[in-house]
Amino acid sequence: MFEIQSNSIEETLQLGRRVAEGLKGGEVIALTGELGAGKTVFVKGLAKGLGIEETITSPTFVLARTYQGRLLLHHIDLYRLETCNDLDSIGIDDYLGGGGVIAIEWAEKFMGDLPPPFLHIIIEPGEDERRLIQIAAADGAAWEGVYNSLRWRQNGFS
Numbered sequence: 001m002f003e004i005q006s007n008s009i010e011e012t013l014q015l016g017r018r019v020a021e022g023l024k025g026g027e028v029i030a031l032t033g034e035l036g037a038g039k040t041v042f043v044k045g046l047a048k049g050l051g052i053e054e055t056i057t058s059p060t061f062v063l064a065r066t067y068q069g070r071l072l073l074h075h076i077d078l079y080r081l082e083t084c085n086d087l088d089s090i091g092i093d094d095y096l097g098g099g100g101v102i103a104i105e106w107a108e109k110f111m112g113d114l115p116p117p118f119l120h121i122i123i124e125p126g127e128d129e130r131r132l133i134q135i136a137a138a139d140g141a142a143w144e145g146v147y148n149s150l151r152w153r154q155n156g157f158s
Ligand SMILES: Nc1ncnc2c1ncn2[C@@H]1O[C@H](COP(=O)(O)OP(=O)(O)O)[C@@H](O)[C@H]1O
Pocket: 006, 007, 008, 009, 010, 011, 012, 033, 034, 035, 036, 037, 038, 039, 040, 041, 042, 058, 105, 128, 129, 130, 131
């Protein structure tokens, strides 16, 4: 697990782009953090990094949206979900089997039901535009590429 401080929207976008570079497909990225923390901003960066040109909008009402880039990106928002059955009803298993990348906002609601190994990104708002971003992998090996691409810039963005 390591921590990165983001000082601006641009830095959070850049972090997303960095993570995208290390993705091979089949990864699940679980995003945790209160409303307005910056989860959707991170996913926007991720999409950019995957070469997706479309505008990413929060899928709060539709629960999931899929975008085609270098890899498929399934952007899921569990904010309005109440039970695990709902998780089945959005077809999460189908997404998992498809070889795309899955980014899940409000993942903490169903963390126990998510299949490891997922990358867990926790965003904590600080003052103004500051965000403390913690990155933890459930299974280090599967995430080695992503970890390595991030580690060297742990102390800042350039
Ligand atoms: N460092 C930062 N990283 C991400 N978002 C930031 C940052 N500083 C300010 N913001 C603002 O915080 C809000 C984050 O919104 P959003 O990504 O939709 O949150 P969430 O999806 O976690 O509810 C946006 O209005 C964004 O402009």
